[in-house]
Amino acid sequence: MKSKLLVHGASILFVSLTLLIALAWIGSRSGVTEASVRSTLAAASFADLSNPFQKALFSDAMNIFYPGQFDKNKAEVSHLADAQEKALRDKLENSSEKEGLTLGAWTRILGMYIKFIIVYVLVMLLTYYGVQTLGAWRFCRKKSHDEQGAGSFPTMVLKSLKKAALFIATFILFCPAYVIAYSLRTELNTDTVFFMIVLCVISNGLLMVYSNKFFAFLTAESRKGYVETALAKNLKSSYSQRTPDGISYRALIAPIKRFNGHVFDAIFRNARGQYLSTIKEQASFLISGMIITEMALNLHGYLSYELFRQMLYGNAAIVIVMILGIYYLVKATEIFTDFLVYREERKYEN
Amino acid sequence: MLSLRNKDVRWAFIWLVTTAIIAVWDILFLNKPALKLVVAGFFNTFIIAFLVIFVTLLMGWMATLGLHYLQEGKHKTGYLLLNFFFNLIRSVPQVIGILLGYVAVGMCIQQGLVHSGFAIFALLSFCMGLFIFLEMADCMWERIDHYQKLDFYNAMRVCGVSQSRIINFNILWKNSRIHIFNKLISVMGIAVFLQCSVDFIISVGLSTQANQVTLPTTLGNLLANLDSKQDILAVGNTLTHPLYFPHLFFEHLQGLTVAFLIVFSLLCIHNIANGYAERHRL
Numbered sequence: 001m002k003s004k005l006l007v008h009g010a011s012i013l014f015v016s017l018t019l020l021i022a023l024a025w026i027g028s029r030s031g032v033t034e035a036s037v038r039s040t041l042a043a044a045s046f047a048d049l050s051n052p053f054q055k056a057l058f059s060d061a062m063n064i065f066y067p068g069q070f071d072k073n074k075a076e077v078s079h080l081a082d083a084q085e086k087a088l089r090d091k092l093e094n095s096s097e098k099e100g101l102t103l104g105a106w107t108r109i110l111g112m113y114i115k116f117i118i119v120y121v122l123v124m125l126l127t128y129y130g131v132q133t134l135g136a137w138r139f140c141r142k143k144s145h146d147e148q149g150a151g152s153f154p155t156m157v158l159k160s161l162k163k164a165a166l167f168i169a170t171f172i173l174f175c176p177a178y179v180i181a182y183s184l185r186t187e188l189n190t191d192t193v194f195f196m197i198v199l200c201v202i203s204n205g206l207l208m209v210y211s212n213k214f215f216a217f218l219t220a221e222s223r224k225g226y227v228e229t230a231l232a233k234n235l236k237s238s239y240s241q242r243t244p245d246g247i248s249y250r251a252l253i254a255p256i257k258r259f260n261g262h263v264f265d266a267i268f269r270n271a272r273g274q275y276l277s278t279i280k281e282q283a284s285f286l287i288s289g290m291i292i293t294e295m296a297l298n299l300h301g302y303l304s305y306e307l308f309r310q311m312l313y314g315n316a317a318i319v320i321v322m323i324l325g326i327y328y329l330v331k332a333t334e335i336f337t338d339f340l341v342y343r344e345e346r347k348y349e350n
Numbered sequence: 351m352l353s354l355r356n357k358d359v360r361w362a363f364i365w366l367v368t369t370a371i372i373a374v375w376d377i378l379f380l381n382k383p384a385l386k387l388v389v390a391g392f393f394n395t396f397i398i399a400f401l402v403i404f405v406t407l408l409m410g411w412m413a414t415l416g417l418h419y420l421q422e423g424k425h426k427t428g429y430l431l432l433n434f435f436f437n438l439i440r441s442v443p444q445v446i447g448i449l450l451g452y453v454a455v456g457m458c459i460q461q462g463l464v465h466s467g468f469a470i471f472a473l474l475s476f477c478m479g480l481f482i483f484l485e486m487a488d489c490m491w492e493r494i495d496h497y498q499k500l501d502f503y504n505a506m507r508v509c510g511v512s513q514s515r516i517i518n519f520n521i522l523w524k525n526s527r528i529h530i531f532n533k534l535i536s537v538m539g540i541a542v543f544l545q546c547s548v549d550f551i552i553s554v555g556l557s558t559q560a561n562q563v564t565l566p567t568t569l570g571n572l573l574a575n576l577d578s579k580q581d582i583l584a585v586g587n588t589l590t591h592p593l594y595f596p597h598l599f600f601e602h603l604q605g606l607t608v609a610f611l612i613v614f615s616l617l618c619i620h621n622i623a624n625g626y627a628e629r630h631r632l
Contacts, residue, residue, distance in 0.1 A: 007434070011441065174613050174617045176543065176547060176550075178550050179573070179582065179609050179612070183582055183585040184586050185586060186583050186586040187589055205543065205616060205620070212620070216627070284441070284442075284443050285444070288445040291446065292445060292547045295550065295551045308449075311453075326443065327441060327442070330441045330442075334441065
């Protein structure tokens with residue numbers, strides 16, 4: 001664990017230093033740029049070249065100082081007039097967009113960051129629960145189908161209907177957030193945090209991909225030798241939801257899942273141990289999903305939306321601070337995951 | 351033998367047949383300019399996805415070999431540095447990384463540094479591959495690690511077989527190509543999803559360097575078109591006005607086709623990868 005913490009620490013230090021140097025460089029560069037713009041404007045600031053009289057006067061002065069090059073002087077004057085007009089226009093256009101790292105900006109970013117973390121933690125907890133529930137349900141369903149066999153005609157019809165419903169549900173779970181968001185926009189108020197959390201959990205295939213991984217872990221575990229030993233010790237082994245020695249729906253949907261006296265209990269605990277190590281990549285995927293969802297819902301004043309807006313306006317300093325914040329969040333998740341895996345490993349090693 | 355009983359083959363067949371049916375329907379009922387756009391978007395998306403597969407395979411293989419030889423050659427510093435660099439890439443959310451890459455490509459196009467269509471495709475694929483290749487590297491690295499612990503690795507070394515032949519031919523080609531191929535199918539799904547998502551974000555108008563004009567038409571930016579957005583909004587309208595449902599298949603074809611192609615392709619690729627893993631008991 002110490003070596004892992006060392007690697008994480010070095011990584012955080014390296015990224016922080018690199019981005020802070022970039023931040024300082026941007027700060028010094030913007031100072032230089034502003035100074036150079038001011039000096040350029042100062043060169044012709046005595047004349048307002050948008051005024052026809054002053055423009056003509058300036059042309060006459062140029063012709064007196066640089067005689068014999070009338071066309072060149074005329075071009076110079078119109079070039080200066082254009083530059084003055086463009087500088088004014090840019091100043092007006094960017095007045096509300098260009099922003100530095102002021103105290104107000106820091107406060108705003110901090111507020112958005114806290115909101116981002118709260119949504120992230122909630123979505124992470126919901127997907128952690130959803131992945132295990134879906135994976136376990138799918139595994140038990142497959143096992144109980146193996147036990148049941150083909151069945152009669154009405155049962156087969158019912159099964160087909162269930163399959164169709166399952167296909168539709170899977171199709172929805174694979175929809176990217178923007179497809180669901182636009183489909184429901186006319187009927188629902190989609191610009192809410194609640195809808196965002198729901199969308200982050202059910203869309204972008206997050207739940208499907210990781211529940212499938214969990215299912216694969218369960219399947220791999222169920223093939224191991226200790227399962228045979230547990231069966232020989234007479235542990236319960238039916239996966240039917242209807243029999244008392246089977247696995248009830250209640251146990252499957254419980255937040256803390258325990259299957260006491262059932263062979264599935266050991267399978268589930270071992271699969272969960274393996275799933276813990278995949279949370280790192282799930283975190284990165286989840287943040288990608290959150291960014292996509294915020295964009296799909298057009299949630300103004302949220303971290304991801306603001307990040308791309310600042311990118312558009314070229315406020316590099318703010319963009320760097322936001323990216324650094326997201327990086328710290330990913331790193332915090334990685335450290336937490338490593339700690340959970342370490343604790344789980346120690347449980348069995350001692 | 352390939353048979354429709356196999357889940358992967360069945361889903362590949364379902365994907366092909368459904369896409370063909372949609373193509374015929376669109377030829378019959380979608381207007382010509384929109385049809386042209388949808389066809390271009392579909393092919394561009396999958397060409398880029400296939401290029402991403404190629405880039406991922408190449409970069410993943412190079413990264414694995416790099417790590418392996420640095421570790422075997424006792425170059426601890428080099429090994430740690432390379433690992434450190436890979437961990438840095440891992441900590442960047444893929445969408446952010448790819449979007450920044452797209453912005454860079456957009457700037458190159460605007461400044462006239464990149465002209466041809468293929469060069470743009472290759473650059474976009476590289477941007478995506480850079481944030482996906484570690485999945486492939488991890489898969490290859492696990493396989494090498496697994497076989498290194500077995501007797502056959504040492505036995506071959508004692509027999510005088512070169513290390514590069516054991517790694518590349520005996521482990522990666524002869525004993526892991528099924529795993530690698532399965533990973534490549536998943537990579538294709540990730541590539542399609544990320545491409546469509548980044549194109550969508552760009553279409554929201556939050557990047558001036560990379561925009562719909564500079565980048566090629568894909569399913570992602572087609573979906574973000576105003577026409578397609580309206581078509582998708584009509585789906586929501588159908589929830590409260592069910593009688594409007596038949597209109598969707600004639601009057602809102604562009605958006606519906608694009609959205610369906612994205613979601614259905616993702617679903618099929620996922621099932622193909624699962625089926626392939628089940629068939630080979632991976």
